[in-house]
Ligand SMILES: NC(=O)C1=CN([C@@H]2O[C@H](COP(=O)(O)OP(=O)(O)OC[C@H]3O[C@@H](n4cnc5c(N)ncnc54)[C@H](OP(=O)(O)O)[C@@H]3O)[C@@H](O)[C@H]2O)C=CC1
C-alpha cells in the first residue's frame with residue numbers, strides 16, 4: 001500500500017475501503033475480507049449504523065490495529081460541542097477501539113451554521129487523544145475558509161463526492177493549496193454510467209485493466225484518496241490493483257474533462273446529514 005502524509009504528520013493509505021450499506025454480520029465479513037485483501041483504510045460513519053460491524057471486523061482481523069486507518073464521522077444532529085464529544089466517545093465504544101485514526105464532520109449543514117462549533121470539538125477530541133487526525137467531509141471552499149479563519153486549525157482531510165462526472169475541481173484546488181488531502185466518495189460513481197464512457201472503455205483495453213481500475217487510477221494520479229466500496233471479494237481485490245500502470249497526462253486530462261455541470265449527486269448546501 002502507498003501512503004500520503006497528512007498536514008499533522010500522520011500517514012494515510014492512498015486508497016481505502018468504503019462501508020456505506022455494509023451492515024451486520026455480512027458487513028463485518030466484507031470488512032474482514034477487505035483487510036485480508038490488503039486494504040488498510042476503512043471508512044465508516046455513525047450515519048451508516050455499522051460502527052459495530054466495522055469495529056468487530058477490525059478487532060478480529062489478523063492485521064494489527066496499528067496498521068489499520070479507521071475513520072468515522074459526526075452526524076449533523078451532533079454539531080454542538082457537548083454532543084460532538086459524546087458522539088466520538090460513543091463511536092469509539094461501538095467500535096470497541098481506544099482511538100480513531102480519523103474523525104470527520106460528515107456534512108457542513110450550512111443552513112444550521114454550527115459546523116465551527118463542531119470543528120472546535122474535534123480539535124479538542126484530538127488533544128484528548130480520542131482521535132489521531134481530524135477533518136471534514138463535503139466542505140466547500142467557503143466552509144473550509146470559515147473553520148480555518150475562526151479556529152486557526154486546518155482540517156487534515158476533506159472527503160467529497162468525486163468521480164469522472166464531478167471532479168470537484170474548485171474544492172480539490174483549494175484543498176491542495178492548503179495542504180488538505182482530498183478523499184473521493186463514490187469514486188466509482190456507484191458503478192454507474194462512467195463505466196460505459198467510450199474513453200474509459202478504450203483506456204481499459206489499452207492498459208488491460210477494468211473501467212473501475214482506470215477511474216481509480218485517474219483519482220490516484222490527481223493525488224486523491226479514493227475509498228471504493230465493494231461487497232464482493234473480486235471487486236475488492238481488483239479495485240486495489242491500480243499501482244502497476246500510469247495514465248499519461250493527456251489521458252488524465254481527458255477523464256477530468258468528462259466533468260458535467262449536473263454530475264454531482266448530493267449538494268452540500270442542501271443536505272442535512
Ligand atoms: N462523506 C460522505 O458524505 C459520503 C461518503 N461515502 C463513502 O464513500 C464510500 C464509497 O462510495 P459509494 O457511494 O459506496 O460508491 P462507490 O463509487 O464506491 O461504488 C460502490 C458500488 O460500485 C460497485 N463496485 C465496486 N467495485 C466495482 C468494480 N470493480 N466493478 C463494478 N462495480 C463495482 C459496488 O458493488 P458491490 O458492492 O456489489 O461490489 C457498489 O455497488 C462509501 O461506501 C462511504 O464509505 C459515500 C457517500 C457519501
Ligand SMILES: O=C(O)C(=O)[C@@H](O)[C@H](O)C(=O)CO
Nearest residue numbers: 020045047106185266271273
Ligand atoms: O454515505 C454517506 O456518507 C452519505 O452521506 C449518504 O448521504 C449517502 O451517500 C446517500 O447516498 C444518501 O442518499
